[in-house]
């Protein structure tokens with residue numbers, strides 16, 4: 001249980017907030033008169049008082065609200081909770097939607113101190129129910145959502161745009177694995193005798209198209225990494241892609257999916273990536289048909305492949321909805337958005353999203369959020 005130390009708002013984004021001691025929280029909006037209120041997923045930000053105190057102890061002179069945080073709360077380590085956690089205070093219900101954020105380069109605090117705690121300690125929430133919060137009120141952690149649903153889509157094709165519309169419609173998030181060296185290229189594929197477009201989104205559109213989701217690496221040019229003998233070339237394919245995509249997105253990319261079918265990874269390749277790149281998880285194309293957590297994040301096995309295992313995906317989906325668990329479980333679906341064109345399965349996939357959506361006990365996350373990275 002925590003205690004509210006300050007309630008802060010500001011007129012403009014990117015500025016320090018001021019303690020107003022008490023404020024009204026509006027459902028699916030944010031705090032009245034606050035610059036961050038709106039129809040998005042970062043309506044209210046929270047920061048632990050204890051973390052601010054530790055920062056002050058290092059010589060920083062910061063007022064409550066200086067990091068742009070709305071609520072300063074004593075006794076709760078917010079960054080330790082997963083996306084989907086519920087916080088309650090009086091009538092107000094907040095759902096954790098994002099842990100940490102990119103710091104505005106040269107925010108005032110960063111310029112003075114060479115560090116800022118908001119990017120790693122701040123969390124963002126949506127207002128599920130409105131009310132009033134004042135200094136001194138008690139804030140509780142209600143329940144954690146143990147069931148995580150996440151998606152992963154490869155190649156950065158133009159069909160991603162429609163897929164993202166569907167994810168938005170059902171309030172879900174996904175991760176998209178892009179080849180920065182192939183962005184903007186036009187191409188066609190023949191699959192099951194059907195000619196389908198395999199055009200890639202343009203680099204300048206990446207930030208906009210994938211906003212609110214996660215962009216991850218897929219190598220520069222999509223080679224089979226297991227067939228590359230030169231270790232430096234494996235590193236270049238992964239790390240240069242990661243850095244280019246980070247530039248395009250404006251945040252640090254830390255995930256990847258192995259490109260190509262068949263044997264697209266092995267212990268050697270995943271070890272090289274783990275030791276020599278900034279990648280922190282890598283997805284394979286081998287279905288686990290399981291919701292269990294896995295300990296080898298550099299050889300992560302998705303639960304199911306939407307394309308060749310569509311029926312299985314529905315089966316597992318129903319199983320996941322029924323599942324009662326005290327442990328964290330992840331349902332991880334992967335594929336390529338262009339595959340929906342082959343047998344025109346867009347409608348069917350939408351039915352799946354509709355079936356899985358809006359559940360109180362499921363958190364809808366990007367991959368990195370699912371892995372608590």
Ligand SMILES: [Zn+2]
Pocket residue numbers: 154155218222258259260
């Ligand atoms: Zn691919």
